Amino acid sequence: MNQTFEFTLDGRVIRAERGQSIMQAADGAGVYIPRLCDVEGLEPEGSCRVCTVKVNGRFAAACTQPAEAGAVVESETAEINHHRRMLVQMLFHEGNHLCPICEASGNCELQAMAYRLGIHQPTRFPYLQPVRPMDASHPDIMLDYNRCIRCGRCIRASADVDGKHIFDFVGRGINKQIGIDADYLAETAASLDDLTFSPGLCPVGCILRKGQGFATPIGQRRFDQEPIGSDIERKREEPA
Amino acid sequence: MSKKRIATVSLAGCFGCHTSFLDIDERLIDLLQLVEFDRSPLNDLKRFTRRCDIGLIEGGCCNEENVHTLQAFRRNCDILVAMGQCAIMGGLPVMRNAIMHSADPLRECLETAYQHSERVYNPSNQIPNDPALPLVLDKVYCLTDVVQIDYQIPGCPPSAETLWQFLSALVTGQPLALEYQQVKYD
Numbered sequence: 080m081n082q083t084f085e086f087t088l089d090g091r092v093i094r095a096e097r098g099q100s101i102m103q104a105a106d107g108a109g110v111y112i113p114r115l116c117d118v119e120g121l122e123p124e125g126s127c128r129v130c131t132v133k134v135n136g137r138f139a140a141a142c143t144q145p146a147e148a149g150a151v152v153e154s155e156t157a158e159i160n161h162h163r164r165m166l167v168q169m170l171f172h173e174g175n176h177l178c179p180i181c182e183a184s185g186n187c188e189l190q191a192m193a194y195r196l197g198i199h200q201p202t203r204f205p206y207l208q209p210v211r212p213m214d215a216s217h218p219d220i221m222l223d224y225n226r227c228i229r230c231g232r233c234i235r236a237s238a239d240v241d242g243k244h245i246f247d248f249v250g251r252g253i254n255k256q257i258g259i260d261a262d263y264l265a266e267t268a269a270s271l272d273d274l275t276f277s278p279g280l281c282p283v284g285c286i287l288r289k290g291q292g293f294a295t296p297i298g299q300r301r302f303d304q305e306p307i308g309s310d311i312e313r314k315r316e317e318p319a
Numbered sequence: 320m321s322k323k324r325i326a327t328v329s330l331a332g333c334f335g336c337h338t339s340f341l342d343i344d345e346r347l348i349d350l351l352q353l354v355e356f357d358r359s360p361l362n363d364l365k366r367f368t369r370r371c372d373i374g375l376i377e378g379g380c381c382n383e384e385n386v387h388t389l390q391a392f393r394r395n396c397d398i399l400v401a402m403g404q405c406a407i408m409g410g411l412p413v414m415r416n417a418i419m420h421s422a423d424p425l426r427e428c429l430e431t432a433y434q435h436s437e438r439v440y441n442p443s444n445q446i447p448n449d450p451a452l453p454l455v456l457d458k459v460y461c462l463t464d465v466v467q468i469d470y471q472i473p474g475c476p477p478s479a480e481t482l483w484q485f486l487s488a489l490v491t492g493q494p495l496a497l498e499y500q501q502v503k504y505d
Contacts, residue, residue: 171408175417178504179404179475185505194502201401201468206408206461208417225418297505306499 084148088132089155095146102130102141105154109315111308112154113163113195115170115188115282116230117142120274122239124231129163129192164196172204173253175211175225176283182292183284185300189228190283191307211256216265219289220276227257227285236275243268245275257285323372323490326396327359330385331412331459332378335476336403337361340375342479350483353490367395373489374399377476379409380460384453393466398489401462401471402482404504409461410475416458425457473504 082097088105095104100123105112116127125140132141133153141154153159170176170189178184211224229248234257237245245267249258261267269276276286279301297303329337337360343350357371358364374396380386393399404410421427433439433446462468472485481501488495 177404177408177411177414179410180414181505190504193504194499199471199473199497199502201407201463201471203463205464206413208413208458210417210420212420304500 086150088152111311121235181284188282191302195306216263221287241273326357326371327375330378331381336377339476343483382453404475413459
């Protein structure tokens with residue numbers, strides 16, 4: 080049985096393997112589909128919906144939707160990018176994302192996504208300014224829940240890779256937040272050796288390693304020179 | 320082409336955006352071929368002399384005077400531009416709204432500043448309440464909470480290059496095309 084097939088993404092023919100999601104096939108072909116909750120090494124969850132595409136005219140999350148032979152997928156359209164901008168704007172308005180004082184600024188995927196999507200204009204959303212805790216109890220790691228976008232990467236990394244189940248969601252609706260399996264992080268099994276606390280696992284500045292703040296000068300940080308997704312798009316330019 | 324009139328003001332900000340504006344250096348001379356300044360800290364004019372084309376506003380609203388000033392800018396300017404993160408989303412002053420984890424953040428902020436801080440000498444233990452002082456608002460508001468804003472220039476502060484390109488495009492009616500590296504929220 081043939082294990083490879085083709086579908087189109089914004090008119091470009093993409094070769095996929097059986098079992099791949101639309102996002103995996105697109106990544107392999109050097110076509111970047113914006114995403115926030117998905118990261119290499121973890122099972123996709125489809126929770127942030129920034130990777131929403133249209134598959135044969137119907138909306139689907141590219142990270143969880145299996146690629147199908149002959150499917151017509153749309154991603155970089157005005158309509159879909161409008162929805163993505165709204166999603167990312169709402170994330171900024173739902174949390175306390177104070178970029179000027181954030182250690183993760185320049186390395187933050189939420190901020191980088193806003194740059195990529197061209198979010199520079201005033202919105203009519205109110206800033207909700209929720210009161211959220213900070214946890215500096217652990218000697219090596221700090222949690223600032225003000226910046227959490229509930230992507231669930233820490234939950235999946237801690238449960239599926241580290242086997243510690245430190246994080247989980249608590250609450251419902253707008254009050255849904257990340258919780259830990261103790262009152263304070265210092266009382267958990269959290270360790271710098273965990274994938275959960277490795278640099279870049281948390282897309283924003285919610286999980287921080289202590290003693291490393293602002294270590295990289297402005298201009299040399301992860302997204303200072305080129306937009307998020309450029310590493311994937313370069314695959315298209317560099318033949319294997 | 321007649322010159323555009325520009326007014327600028329700093330509300331609850333640190334004047335960093337105005338300082339960045341001055342960093343456009345000798346291009347200020349080029350800019351003055353295209354614009355003239357009305358009410359602004361740059362020329363120390365305290366009131367509008369006539370209607371302006373563009374109002375550049377730095378900082379959010381943390382007191383009553385900020386709100387009145389912002390409303391005056393809206394009445395007297397055709398286009399309002401929020402300059403910098405404090406104007407766009409409240410910036411550092413907005414930290415008192417939620418991050419202080421208090422049921423009464425304004426009171427806690429004032430008590431910390433004037434009564435409880437170890438480095439404050441305040442024998443009367445009073446929080447300043449002279450009628451001449453503008454009334455402090457219950458929380459810090461960004462500009463779009465108060466008036467309609469037409470454009471915003473992100474950054475803390477926006478770079479001189481960004482301000483220069485934005486303004487020169489706006490006054491000449493050219494489309495604004497900032498490079499990726501110029502748009503920063505920090």
